[in-house]
Amino acid sequence: xxxxxxxxxxxxxxxxxxxxxxxxxxxxxxxxxxxxxxxxxxxxxxxxxxxxxxxxxxxxxxxxxxxxxx
Numbered sequence: 001x002x003x004x005x006x007x008x009x010x011x012x013x014x015x016x017x018x019x020x021x022x023x024x025x026x027x028x029x030x031x032x033x034x035x036x037x038x039x040x041x042x043x044x045x046x047x048x049x050x051x052x053x054x055x056x057x058x059x060x061x062x063x064x065x066x067x068x069x070x
Contacts, residue, residue, distance in 0.1 A: 010034070
């Protein structure tokens, strides 16, 4: 993925989100950069929990379906 494409995705996330997910610091004597906001960090934590719950559900559902065929 190119640098420009990555920034395009970051800007899109920030536009779609009620609060900024990533903040950008313009270059200067110390250089620029980007920082994940506390909202962005919380968003990632919630996503990871949701992903875990989804994985567990899929595992249980798959096992239940397997027993239907035995």
